[in-house]
Amino acid sequence: KVLSNRWDYTGVGSCTGGNEIVVQSSSDADAELQRWTFIRTPKSAVASYIERGNAIINSQCGQQKGSLAISAIEDDSITKIDYTDTIPVRFVNPESNKAMGLESGGTCTNGEKLKLQTAIAGDGQTFYLKRMEDGSGNWEIRNKACSDKVVDISGTGCEAGTEIQLNDSSPDGRNEWKIKDGRLESAKCEGWVMQIQSTSTLDGSSIVLGPNRGGVSWSQAWSIKSNAARLLTEKGDPGQDWMASFTRLEQYG
Numbered sequence: 001k002v003l004s005n006r007w008d009y010t011g012v013g014s015c016t017g018g019n020e021i022v023v024q025s026s027s028d029a030d031a032e033l034q035r036w037t038f039i040r041t042p043k044s045a046v047a048s049y050i051e052r053g054n055a056i057i058n059s060q061c062g063q064q065k066g067s068l069a070i071s072a073i074e075d076d077s078i079t080k081i082d083y084t085d086t087i088p089v090r091f092v093n094p095e096s097n098k099a100m101g102l103e104s105g106g107t108c109t110n111g112e113k114l115k116l117q118t119a120i121a122g123d124g125q126t127f128y129l130k131r132m133e134d135g136s137g138n139w140e141i142r143n144k145a146c147s148d149k150v151v152d153i154s155g156t157g158c159e160a161g162t163e164i165q166l167n168d169s170s171p172d173g174r175n176e177w178k179i180k181d182g183r184l185e186s187a188k189c190e191g192w193v194m195q196i197q198s199t200s201t202l203d204g205s206s207i208v209l210g211p212n213r214g215g216v217s218w219s220q221a222w223s224i225k226s227n228a229a230r231l232l233t234e235k236g237d238p239g240q241d242w243m244a245s246f247t248r249l250e251q252y253g
Helices: none
Strands: 002-006 019-024 036-042 052-058 068-072 088-093 098-102 114-118 127-131 139-143 146-153 164-167 177-180 183-186 192-196 207-211 223-225 229-233
Touching: 114 164, 114 207, 139 177, 164 207
Parallel strands: none
Antiparallel strands: 002 019, 019 229, 036 052, 052 068, 068 229, 088 098, 088 127, 088 223, 098 114, 127 139, 139 146, 146 164, 177 183, 183 192, 192 207
């Protein structure tokens, strides 16, 4: 089995940022999709020529065809991918290192609240993002444990302390979110973001709506974490820097 560039997600082969990386049987017909090259690249557009990273570029979509590199899913990279609904992500508060998740013991019914929790690898803390189809650039967020529900704002107003919950999809935009500057901002309540209630780091603290205070409020900061990777245009980003580790195989007998 080998790593391969799944470049026909839509049925047509394309060197488009966001292509999935899959494990397949080795095939001569797919040789270029399954061939990878390590290249030395500047770590960023402003990096010194001495400071370089190691990118892994797919041969089919090489430097003349998009220069697609294996990329970790991070806060910035998720917004560059068209098809994100198959990428599992977690929202982790950097200060407390705790994650947003489904209330402990909760069920998949309308009104289930999101809470702060010790970060674990569980469906209740796993979400999928899908870009809205109206061209707004906003996002719909679904919880893996309750895939038929979306994350939205409880109640009808835009008020401080309003709890964030799971609910059926609604046409009024309460389930639409903007991802920018490490914040999850409501599209319905512009300038209001998800935050930890009372700036508490205790498990079970509510996730509520609050006015965006920018970088001065750690309780409103959320990092996107994922075990998945995708192919994105190589730009020397930290999430595209990889180190090879070689293992010596011994033959006995």
